[in-house]
Amino acid sequence: SSASLKVDKDFRIGEVDPRLYGSFIEHLGRAVYGGIYEPGHPAADGQGFRADVLELVKELRVPIVRYPGGNFVSGFNWEDSVGPAEGRKRRLDLAWRTIETNAFGLNEFMDWCRKAGTAPMMAVNLGTRGPHEARELVEYANHPGGTYLSDLRVGHGYRDPHGIKVWCLGNEMDGPWQMGGKTAAEYGRTALESAKMMKWVDPSIELVACGSSGTYMPTYPEWEATVLDHTYDHVEYISLHRYYENHKDDSATFLARSLDMDEFIKTIVGVCDYIKGKKRSKKNVFLSFDEWNVWYHSNETDKKLTPWQIAPPQLEDVYNHQDALVVGCMLISMLKRADRVKMACMAQLVNVIAPIMTENGGRAWRQTIYYPYLHASVFGRGTALVPLVQSPKYDCKEFTDVPYIEAVAVHNEADGEVTVFAVNRHLSEPLQLEIDLRSFNKSALIEHLAMTSDDLYAANTADVPERVKPYRAVGTVAGGAPGSFAAKLPKASWNVLRFK
Numbered sequence: 001s002s003a004s005l006k007v008d009k010d011f012r013i014g015e016v017d018p019r020l021y022g023s024f025i026e027h028l029g030r031a032v033y034g035g036i037y038e039p040g041h042p043a044a045d046g047q048g049f050r051a052d053v054l055e056l057v058k059e060l061r062v063p064i065v066r067y068p069g070g071n072f073v074s075g076f077n078w079e080d081s082v083g084p085a086e087g088r089k090r091r092l093d094l095a096w097r098t099i100e101t102n103a104f105g106l107n108e109f110m111d112w113c114r115k116a117g118t119a120p121m122m123a124v125n126l127g128t129r130g131p132h133e134a135r136e137l138v139e140y141a142n143h144p145g146g147t148y149l150s151d152l153r154v155g156h157g158y159r160d161p162h163g164i165k166v167w168c169l170g171n172e173m174d175g176p177w178q179m180g181g182k183t184a185a186e187y188g189r190t191a192l193e194s195a196k197m198m199k200w201v202d203p204s205i206e207l208v209a210c211g212s213s214g215t216y217m218p219t220y221p222e223w224e225a226t227v228l229d230h231t232y233d234h235v236e237y238i239s240l241h242r243y244y245e246n247h248k249d250d251s252a253t254f255l256a257r258s259l260d261m262d263e264f265i266k267t268i269v270g271v272c273d274y275i276k277g278k279k280r281s282k283k284n285v286f287l288s289f290d291e292w293n294v295w296y297h298s299n300e301t302d303k304k305l306t307p308w309q310i311a312p313p314q315l316e317d318v319y320n321h322q323d324a325l326v327v328g329c330m331l332i333s334m335l336k337r338a339d340r341v342k343m344a345c346m347a348q349l350v351n352v353i354a355p356i357m358t359e360n361g362g363r364a365w366r367q368t369i370y371y372p373y374l375h376a377s378v379f380g381r382g383t384a385l386v387p388l389v390q391s392p393k394y395d396c397k398e399f400t401d402v403p404y405i406e407a408v409a410v411h412n413e414a415d416g417e418v419t420v421f422a423v424n425r426h427l428s429e430p431l432q433l434e435i436d437l438r439s440f441n442k443s444a445l446i447e448h449l450a451m452t453s454d455d456l457y458a459a460n461t462a463d464v465p466e467r468v469k470p471y472r473a474v475g476t477v478a479g480g481a482p483g484s485f486a487a488k489l490p491k492a493s494w495n496v497l498r499f500k
């Protein structure tokens with residue numbers, strides 16, 4: 001059977017903010033220690049940063065990295081993480097029941113960001129701490145000098161301010177698992193007071209208020225309405241978090257889960273605009289999808305972990321082929337709302353539910369989910385175009401009318417390229433996709449990258465790191481009309497079709 005995709009260069013969704021391809025490093029498991037930072041590793045540079053990991057991060061062109069959590073940030077004293085190494089305090093991290101040595105901290109992270117060619121997205125602790133400590137951190141990081149805190153930074157060897165532009169006002173404050181969790185009204189007030197003071201220190205910063213931890217939260221989406229009622233005039237973004245799982249081993253349902261993401265985004269855009277109307281505001285609040293991924297493989301192992309270890313393996317999901325398809329669908333969902341989703345962070349970047357895996361002292365490799373993320377980040381910059389998709393559909397346990405084909409197109413005006421991203425959710429059949437690029441009538445195919453596998457459970461490991469990876473697919477042919485093409489999308493596949 002066949003499906004079709006029509007796009008027109010004048011039917012624009014919006015500019016793709018490059019920060020849509022952000023990621024996340026939390027002080028959790030081996031993300032920092034044994035991940036990005038491992039003094040003594042053969043590939044470690046003078047600061048202990050793993051050069052092999054840096055190379056993979058640079059290949060992904062990650063524009064922004066959220067730090068230092070996550071749940072971790074809600075118990076974090078940023079002061080513990082700066083200054084001479086000998087003075088760094090060891091602390092219990094109650095979020096992940098581990099010991100944090102603070103050997104790697106704020107300034108090391110800023111150095112790592114520079115080497116990785118990325119920007120920081122810094123979260124403040126609004127769990128066990130509040131507005132005062134938040135504004136002190138902004139002063140330490142961003143104030144040029146001449147005050148106790150800014151001179152402290154200078155004394156720590158960082159004469160120039162870090163200029164951290166994007167700040168998250170806490171993390172998942174609606175969650176009972178969160179240290180210092182709050183009601184929407186309590187959080188709304190704290191977030192507002194923090195926002196005011198942080199911007200008084202540095203008016204150039206942008207702020208992200210915490211939305212719900214997921215659509216399953218009992219307070220969703222009233223939480224967002226209450227929080228925005230307090231903070232609307234003082235923040236630029238509201239956060240969304242969502243992880244998908246396949247515990248019931250039902251691939252048809254699993255692959256359809258991005259339909260939930262579509263609804264989630266639609267609802268939060270609606271809540272933002274409702275508060276905008278209520279306040280008679282002229283400003284839009286945008287969405288920061290600052291935690292998204294597939295997460296479930298490691299859940300059982302993590303429950304058995306012995307507490308109070310330093311950087312134990314935690315949340316080390318080994319991703320398979322179908323996980324990569326869900327990640328591809330999630331990227332397409334966000335691109336379809338590029339008008340409102342301006343930032344997003346794949347959670348996370350290294351070892352912890354991550355596209356990049358490492359061995360302590362050993363190898364680093366790319367998981368399956370690395371590839372859709374790589375392709376979207378490299379080829380998905382420009383203007384997102386409205387995708388008119390016609391596709392056969394299926395029903396499954398949790399969704400009805402699921403299109404087999406999920407697709408979107410991005411026009412990169414600078415390079416004169418149009419890239420179509422498409423997932424074929426059909427588990428047993430290839431689908432023909434008729435692509436009509438109407439207004440790009442001179443276009444020709446540059447390449448069709450595809451990723452498929454006969455085994456939905458195939459994964460990449462240290463020993464077989466390239467079991468699942470993209471290849472150049474053949475068989476896309478020009479159609480009768482100018483700018484029309486017919487592509488064969490393999491069963492259960494991720495596809496990138498680049499046209500010039």
Ligand code: AHR
Pocket residue numbers: 026069070071072171172291347348
């Ligand atoms: O990314 C892992 C965890 O998931 C984060 O710490 C938390 O914010 C979310 O629940």
